[in-house]
Every structure is written in C-alpha cells, then in structure tokens.
Amino acid sequence: DLLHLLKCARAKIVNHLVMIDIEELKCLNTQLFSEAVNLGGVFNDKNSSGSMKDDYVFQLFSWNTLVETLRKGRYDAAFYILPYIYVLESVLSPVLSLQNRLEFLSSAFSLFLEHYKSITNSPNNDLFQQRFHSSCIGVLYADKIFLRRMLNTIVGIASALIKTDGNLPLQKLSSHDAELFFGYMRFFSFFDHTYSNAIRAAIR
Numbered sequence: 001d002l003l004h005l006l007k008c009a010r011a012k013i014v015n016h017l018v019m020i021d022i023e024e025l026k027c028l029n030t031q032l033f034s035e036a037v038n039l040g041g042v043f044n045d046k047n048s049s050g051s052m053k054d055d056y057v058f059q060l061f062s063w064n065t066l067v068e069t070l071r072k073g074r075y076d077a078a079f080y081i082l083p084y085i086y087v088l089e090s091v092l093s094p095v096l097s098l099q100n101r102l103e104f105l106s107s108a109f110s111l112f113l114e115h116y117k118s119i120t121n122s123p124n125n126d127l128f129q130q131r132f133h134s135s136c137i138g139v140l141y142a143d144k145i146f147l148r149r150m151l152n153t154i155v156g157i158a159s160a161l162i163k164t165d166g167n168l169p170l171q172k173l174s175s176h177d178a179e180l181f182f183g184y185m186r187f188f189s190f191f192d193h194t195y196s197n198a199i200r201a202a203i204r
Helices: 002-015 030-037 054-060 063-071 075-092 098-121 144-163 177-188 195-203
Strands: 018-021 138-140
Touching: 002 030, 002 054, 002 075, 002 144, 018 075, 030 063, 030 075, 054 075, 063 075, 075 098, 075 144, 098 144
Parallel strands: 018 138
Antiparallel strands: none
C-alpha cells in the first residue's frame, strides 16, 4: 500500500528525531523544515486521525515542497523527501511519459537501496535505532522492513506500468473508502475492538 508507506514516512519525521546520514551523523531538522515550507497541519497534526489523511502526504512529498526546501537551504529535508517524491510523481503526474515514470521509479529504487545498504552495514548505535524505543533518542532513515516494502512496491508499480504500456488509472490514488471507514471506527470505539462496542460506534 503506497499511501500507507508514505504516511509512515511522514509520521516518522513528525514524531521522532531522524538520522538521515549514518556516516556523517546528520539528522533532519524537522523544526526548520516545517518553518521553511509552512505546511501547517502536515507537521503540527499529531493526532491519530491526522495520520490517516492522504492530503498530508500529497503536500509533503511534492515538487513544490522540494523546491521550497532547496530555496531555503534545507538540504537535509530535500534529501529525506526526494525518493518519496519520485515514487509519488511517477504515479500521480498527468504529464509524464512511460519512460519518465520508469526513470523516476529507477531513481527512487536506487536511493532507497542505498539507504538499505547503509542501515545494513552500519554499526550498532544505541542512540539511533531502526525503530524507536525508550532507550534511544531517535531513529534511522527507515527500518529495513519498511525499505523492503518500498522497494517491492516500486518494482510492482514499474512492472504494472510496463505490462499496460503506461495505461494505468493512477492519477486518482487515494485510500479506499472501506479502509477509511474501518480506520475511523477504531477511533470512534476508542480501540476497544469487541464486537458489541464496534457496532455501538458504527451506529452513533
């Protein structure tokens, strides 16, 4: 699920300190990133319902955001969002040719693969882990399972584009209505997933 992966990538920088370059020990400055692009709720909405909003990832991983980060000198932010932009634009852009879409996907695959290799070969660091827990102060660019899923998703999209000669109706990418319904039901039932409580929440 591409949108789910993108939402996870947004949640990572909203909720944690992220090390984007292990060799250089460089972290993403989310505060300066937020000030540079001025996207409001994309950074400030930390509620559970905010984590489900498709619009947030469309704003965060966009060419406009990339241009603003570069214009304001936030190269750390540009480094973080670029591969995600390549993937999203290859799916959503109404003007890209099939060759351009495949080139974007290829570039994204290479960047994510480099992150995967870097994390795989990195020494154990108690302060920054692949996933956050109480004994660390931040997280790495992504965990290996997430990167495998992203790489597999890119391969899947590229294969589908090639087999259909680029004629996939991808411009209307969004979360499925059923997913949204059941997601909101979890919130309305306050995560009490018993049958009776789920029915009570659904009919309110």
